Amino acid sequence: MPPNYTALFLGNTVGSCTVGGFPSYSINVSSVAQVQLAVIIARELDIRLVIKNTGHDFGGKSTGMGGLSLWTHHMKDWRFYEKYQAVDGSYSGPAFRLGAGIQAFEAFELAKAKNVTVVGGEGKTVGMIGGYVQGGGHSPLTSIYGMAADHVLSINLVTADGRFVTADAKTNSDIFWAVRGGGGSTFGVVTSMVVRAFPQMKVTIMTYNMTTSSTFTPSTFWEAQRAYVDNFEEYADKGFYAYYRIRHVNAQIYHDMNAMVAPNTSESEFRETLAPLFQKWQELGVPFTPFIKEYDNYHDAWKDGFPHEVWTWAMRQASRLIPRENISNTTKRAEIFDSIKGVFDEGANLIMFNIRNPPGTDKIDNAVNPAWRDVLMFAIMFVTWQVGDSAEYATQLNRNLTYEWNPRWRALTPGAGTYMSESDYIEPNWQESFHGWKYKRLLEIKKTVDPWDVFYATNAVGSEEWELEGTLLGHLPSQNSRLCRK
Ligand SMILES: Cc1cc2nc3c(=O)[nH]c(=O)nc-3n(C[C@H](O)[C@H](O)[C@H](O)COP(=O)(O)OP(=O)(O)OC[C@H]3O[C@@H](n4cnc5c(N)ncnc54)[C@H](O)[C@@H]3O)c2cc1C
Structure with a gap:
């Protein structure tokens, strides 16, 4: 990365940046034939192949030193089917074929124009059918519809043998x-996918923010948070979703709700559901002015609810899918809440979701992490540092994340897992965390369809046979180093 965006302790000085962890060549893909050619060249010449769509992946899965990169961003073709028939007869109704480069905001605009709704992420510029849906894909609509991957009807892709196939x-x-x-x-x-579309719906959203102060103390803030989490089961079971952050900003606690989303819910129904919580917060003296609004379509609600997020390079995260049992059981809820507050008090920042997978989604036969099916809270902790911070400081933060803090959440949620696309990139035992009991079958399929390991990404199925040569801060696999077979 350019030196002024990373850290001085890496030895970078202004003017000395190199290509580093980026690929040497990149193909701006405009046809399937180009993808086929690149796959065959990479396989036959033993070149590292990198697929990059938006480049949003937190684990650096879309970059690779010295590689040949396929940039799918401009594959924006799409088609709307009024009545698509799934080959096995399991679905008949509206659907979109989306090209590999279509991003969330584009899919939502298309859906609005056709008076339907599609399941996509909250992040405006995240891809629809790249790493997002292939990793499972959670959405503000997940509490009513499940994961984005649950609604894929057909996939076109180029396989490692260079064939262009439909799956x-x-x-x-x-x-x-x-x-x-x-x-x-x-x-x-993947060059395109057909995804199911749902009827247009009314949606109510809520956003707000609050900061602690001399009159709104941290202890009142956490009491208010506890009261909110007490309602997680009720809210998620109504189909609501919430995405919010709790961060250290200028020595205060800054909390923003961006956003709570209530699909198929009017503003008055929403206010009625939230009334007991608002009452409690008023009694506690919580200073907050919520923005609550009902929309007649999903696109407009999503657009107002989720601002364009900007992330920093000097950031790492770890996470856990917290099962229903840890929320519905009062003792376990207190334990996980205290543990989450504990890592915040020790320096982590938090990104939190109140989300569920609706009943019946556990029967869907796909590779979505089984831990998603029983979730009520998705909790992410993250650390950041500044360009001028010392290596010792950054090392300590990074070590805390993986070896001190996340193990506490893991210990309280045995058998659960986490979401590969928003996880620690050195997640211990990632096969189990990201895939649970499905890993065995995934690895068998990987070995059958890609015996050459043409496709590799950090912590992807089969990647345990590969390693990066160098490390950062003594323990982090460095993207600025060669990828080698173990
Ligand atoms: C601001 C922001 C908001 C987010 N919001 C959400 C959210 O609401 N819900 C959620 O579930 N996740 C969310 N994420 C996480 C997101 O799902 C992952 O970052 C995901 O990996 C992004 O996929 P991409 O294709 O856009 O990115 P990329 O980084 O380009 O690709 C990610 C991975 O997929 C592979 N890939 C990409 N395209 C293809 C293809 N056509 N065929 C095969 N492999 C491919 C890449 O090689 C890489 O391994 C968010 C991330 C960010 C940065």
């Missing part, structure tokens, strides 16, 4: 199963 419930059904949740850059280069 659906009847053809290449192993690949179809694996790509829906098994992770990006693993089974092929």
